[in-house]
Amino acid sequence: MEKKKHCRVFKLPKLVQLCTALISIFAILPLSQSFNYxxxxxxxxxxxxxxxxxxLPHNQRLTWRQHSGLTDGLEQGVDLVGGYYDAGDNVKFGLPMAFTVTMLSWGVIEYGDQIAAAGEYxxxxxxxxxxxxxxxxxxxxPNVLWAQVGEGDTDHYCWQRPEDMTTSRRAYKIDENHPGSELAGETAAAMAAASMVFRRTNPHYSHLLxxxxxxxxxxxxxxxxxxxxSVGVAKGYYPSQSGYKDxxxxxxxWLYKATHKVVYLKYAIDMAHSFGGITWAMAEFSWDVKYAGVQIIASMLPMEEKHKEHIKTLLQYRSKAEHYICASLNKNNLTNVHRTPGGLLYVRQWNNMQYVSTAAFLLTIYADHLQTSNQRLNCNGELVTPNEIFSFVRSQVDYILGSNPMAMSYLVGYGPNYPERVHHRGASEESYRESKGFIGCTQGYDKWYGRQDPNPNVLVGALVGGPDSKDRFRDRRSNYRQTEACTYNTAPLVGIFAKLHGLEREGFTANPSLVSSS
Incomplete structure (x- = not known):
């Protein structure tokens, strides 16, 4: 029988043990791709x-577009020239346009320094x-707001560049007899947020907003x-499912943030229960459903003396905000946001990427708040650090940029492989600059819509609807659920890209795989 050998056990210092453990963890995790945020x-x-x-202004950089909609509002005797088309059609829908501007403004408010450092302010x-x-x-x-220009059904009957539009440009409004509290509220939020953006660079304009x-x-x-x-033609395209209370x-x-007037905070406190602010536990945030955004903003208000009488309600707002964050992180006991096998947040099949970009933005904002206030997120007893949240955000953004089973960048024009047949009238037809020949209403369908070739114009920076629940994506112009892009998809990404670009410059390299993706 062999004599048993006695081996001396050497104990490593705790720091060395920790480093060794971390090296072991990273060794079994896939290395994330590097992206240029x-x-x-x-x-x-x-x-x-x-x-x-x-x-279009003289400094328009995207040269395949030209002037369009120059008579908008003329029929109604009002100047409604300008604004944004919401997606791949030629209608100007007020509600999603306002939400787009709110999110762009919020991104600049939070990450203006990083945007400036990137040369994009x-x-x-x-x-x-x-x-x-x-x-x-x-x-x-004061009590009239023009809600929409154009009409979805007739617009969708045609496939025309905006420069060639022959469809109705009728304008629709809300007023005292035809109310529209969602639109008035969202536009108020957009202008209040934008007033904060322009306060330093253009104070007169800020005051006007x-x-x-x-x-x-x-x-x-x-x-x-x-x-x-009141605006029935909007119902088939941007219906208000959540109502106007959110x-x-x-x-x-937003008005409280812009003015610091207590009357606006008191409104959000007094109406918190009856309007659902502290009763709805949400798993999505969008142009229609604002509750998660409301809860995030309210929960980040400082719990200081001037808010002492409101602390109970603010804590209730915070509870609902953290439900949303934990649901997105897959750390709620019951209700979590579904994910694709590749790890992408998945809410619904039509234009799912809008929910990914808004979730990533809210998580980024809240992680910053936790980090600044030296707090941790409590998800049913599990403490989550701000860096873990940032890591998950990065996993979603990297998925968008190409780290996914399709190896596809869903941000058009970024990377070597991105959607080339985006469902977009202007991008899919020959540029007006290249050919000023008129393209008729149905002529666009006959000549351009069904073509298998890539779009002649690249819709740079557009975030398309994205893959299905199994990470599958079909790059077809007719596959509008996946290949159409919307302004409110991309708007939240501006702030997130700026934040991640700033973190990258600071050397933040947390591995997104460290956050649960089941």
Missing amino acids: GEALSKSLLYFESQRSGR YHALEAIKWGTDYFIKAHTH LHHAQQLFEFGDKFRGKYDS ELLWAAL
Whole structure:
């Protein structure tokens, strides 16, 4: 029998043990791809130039677009030239346009320094102002707001460049007799947020925006009603499923942030229960459903002496905000946001990427708040650090940029492989600059829509609808659920790309795989 050998055990210092353990973890995790977030930021801002309606400025960088919609509002005796087309069609829908501007403004408010460091601050302000200039025009009276130009059904009957439009450009409004509190509230939020952006660089314009925002909030609150009941043509495209109460809370909080007037905070506190702010536990945030955004903003208000009487309600807001964050991180006991096998947040099959970009933005904002206040997120007893949240955000952004089973960048124009047949009228037809020959209503369908060739114009910076629940994607112009892009898809990415670009410059390299993806 062999004599047993006695081996001396050497104990490693705790720091060395920890480093060894971390090396072991990283050794079994796949290395994440490296992406240029600064380039993605630049391209995301360029996208908004492709969606411009009206007379394009001399410094327009996207040269395949030309002037369009130059008679918008003429029939109704009002100047409604300008603004943004929402997606791949030629209608100007007020509600998603306003949400787009709110999210762009929020990104600049939070990450303006990082955007400036990337050399994109001027372009970001231009993108916001193109929207707010239009809102000023559309708000023709304290209690009148023009809600929409064009009509979806007739517009979809044609496949035309915006420069060739022959479809109806009828304009629709909300007023005292035809209320639309969602639209008034969201536009108020957009203008209040934008007023904060321009406060330093253009104080007069900032004051003007704030004046309109306050009037619109008062209008929306005093004359309450669903906007799609007053503007019936919007119902088939941007119906208000959540009603108007979330938009009124949203507008009140943005006005509080912009003015610091307690009356707006008191509104959000007093109406918190009856309007659902502290009762709805959400798993999505979008142009329609604002509750998660409301809850995030309210929960980040400082729990200081001046808010002492409101702390109970603010903590209830925080509880619902953290439900949303934990659901996105897959750390709630019951309700979590579904994910694809490749790890992408998945809410629904039609334009799912809008929910990914908004979730990533809210998580980024909240992680910053936790880090600044030296707090941790508590998900059913499990403490989550800000860096873990940032890592998960990065996993979603990297999926968008190409780290996915299809090896496809869903941000058009970024990387070597991206959608080439985006469902977009202007991008899919020959540029007006190249050929000024008129393209008729159905001629576009006959000649361009069904072509198998890539679009002649690249819709740079557009975030398309994205893959299905199994990470599958078909790059077909007719596959609008996956290949159509919308302004509110890309808008939240501006702030996120700026944040990640800043973290990259600071040397933040957390591995996104460390966050649960089941």
